[in-house]
Amino acid sequence: MSSVLLDGQAPRSVVAARSPEAVAAAIADARHGRRGLVAVGGGTLVEHGNLLRTDSWDHLDLSPMDAVIDYSPADTVVTAQAGITLAALQELLGSHGQMLPFDAPLPGRATLGGLFASNATGTLQAAFGRPRDRALGLRAVLGTGEAVRFGGQTVKNVAGYDMVRLLAGSRGSLAVVTELTVRACARPEADTWQAYEGRSLPALLEAARLLRNSPERPTATIIDLSGCLYLRLTGMEAAVAWATDLCRKTAAIAGCTEVEPPFSPQELVDRRSESDAPCLARIIAPAGALDAVLAAAHAIGAVGHIDVGTGICELALPDPPALPLLEALSTHAVVVTWPRLPIALKRERDVWGPSRNDAPLQARVKEALDPDGVLSPGRNVGHL
């Protein structure tokens, strides 16, 4: 893999990790040399972070660690190294009628470890949860250089603190995860994707709310700011057929017209990663604030989509000066984060949004597992 640039900054070196021992050696080397170490899988989400707190860093490439360690279809549990791509894992699971309900961007590049580190998925998140909800166990190397194993292979497990959840979404700031055990699920019998157009974006939002709370319970209810409401329905064939029919009727009552979907679910989630916009926002909003988010997004000419089921809004902004308009949404209890920003704008803010009253605690937890601040220094919340 070629090295990634973080905010224009090239690594001192690229270290290809082929074993947990190599990961431990890379961490030891970085500690010794007082450098930062940034673990990278497929690199699809790596740009989301604050500016590195160091000029000297190594890029730890985990993509060579891509083996499947164990797969028990009867238990719907699979263990694989962190560098395996989502597409490769889905192919294996698919051969047994199973899947991981993670439709993250760019599955041919996105890795299992990267998904866990970012705790991100796509249109299936509202119904199936996030990677942290399906991770049962892991092996990792802590920032101290210690190789550890947390969790196990069973869904229920209350033996000790839940270090798996602590590491999920920690973006490589506490440990480098080398292996994960995750719970798969059966592929749904039916999986449909519908699209509707309406009079206006606010009208689509009203329709989306109606549908989300309807007995049909769509798996995904997503508004594309280009003026399209997408519905995904999954489950048993009979249930999906019934729900599809009811959704059409409900959408019609809400004044929406069914159209051929301009994008597939995967294309929709891929668009953000493939965007060349200078600013990308990821906004997490309570249900009542989505009107305000929609209005602000429309006012600044943003493109992207709003997942009404989760309140997560992925927006691409054509114009950096529009940032304050979105950041003002925090008065609505909205959290605005910035997966991509020009360096000058990153210098002025925490890309994860304003800190909360748990910031000192977050810092102490970071110090407990990465006392020298080697792993992704400065990139996480609060510039940790």
Added chain:
Amino acid sequence: MPAPYDLSPANIASLASELRQLLGEAYVLAEAADLLAYDCDAYTMHKATPQLVVMPSSTDDVVAVVRACRRRNIPVIPRGAGTGLSGGATAIHGGVIVSLIRMDGILSIDLPNRRAVVQAGCMNLAITRAAAGTGFHYAPDPSSQSACTIAGNVAENASGPHTLKYGMTAHHIAALRIVLPDGTIVDLGSGLEESTGLDLVGFTVGSEGTLGIITEVTVRLTPDPQAVRTLLAVFETVEDCTQTVTQIIASGLLPCAIEMIDKVILQALEDAFRLGFPRDAAAVLLIELDDPEAAIDIAADRADAICRSNHAREVRRATTTAEREGLWLARKKGVGTTGRLASSIVTQDGVIPRSRLPEALRRVAEIAAAHGIRVCNIFHAGDGNLHPCVLFDERDLDELHRVEKANDEIIAMCVELGGTISGEHGIGIEKLHHMPLVVGAAEAAAMHRVRRAFDPDDECNPGKLVPLPSAYGTGTAP
């Protein structure tokens, strides 16, 4: 050992005086007779009497209590309803039990966001009752849900029969307000679908009250099921029964519960309630499905067919609420019914990968036979969460010794089969000595380091959940 605490009578008396002024006379218990009721939770094998029990009514009260304790170097032990099964609320090193039962309010129910904010001592079932008629409920349903508190559920990461489809407590907590041992109030999580930063909510769930005192909980509300079917399948062999469990999950069906009851308990149930179960059946499966009305009978037919293809002698299907409650009666009364079989019962809580169920049940029977003790089984089969009930007479010291050895072997067997030592009852003090089977020295040390980010001086519920490094020789990760 945790740091030495000052539990001298003078120090305790000084604390009691201060807290009486703060909370009122009625809410500070110091008399031996009053304290006796707090010498253990529902795990009664080990007891320890606290020096005081206090009952705050607000987060500010809790702050004042922990600060007063801290100034005097006295540990605090949070406690909900005391229904825990592993001694998590037992004051094993002495100290002040902080009972949260007065903080039982439901602060808000937010249906558009599917959230409820409740105080720590709110009873689990009270949330669902408060949401009745809205189309939503609180999903985790431990068997003690009509008594246990939400913060107790958070502390233990509680689960119940419907965990199979809806997940454990950890899946249903969106935010927490916690008072750290230094008196700092911290809000963990945003309550939204995602929170930025480290998942300290996820870390706190299951922490057994060792990080601080939870005072408020934001829970997720789950839509009510549209249609429910409950099946009860009767099997002539345990192997057929366990094979059915594996095949149902592999078929793509996702029942909300699959519970198994064995012959010993079935017979006790028949003696007690005359439910009409065949006395010669080896085991029954209670299978519950919830799906849209359009699909529910198709799902039930598929589950029924899988049972019959595995030689189920009979499959009963409940279609009304009354019929459903009748079938669940067997599950809900099952453990209690074992009281007819022996004067003492210990219910184990091991987990194995679901596919190993046949082997695990066979080995439980072998272990029981080897030690000459009686064991029966009623458990969450869909999750592979075993609950072997060991029947004994605690006055018989030889039998007691054999029971302890059998328990240890059952737990070790679960680990050997790829499982773990507790699925839902917690570690507390009961299973600390089993922890090295699943958590190595480096892992335990890392857990303690993170714990100390919350509680640097071991002031909150010391001696629980994770053994101190001294318990490990040169142990390594398993």
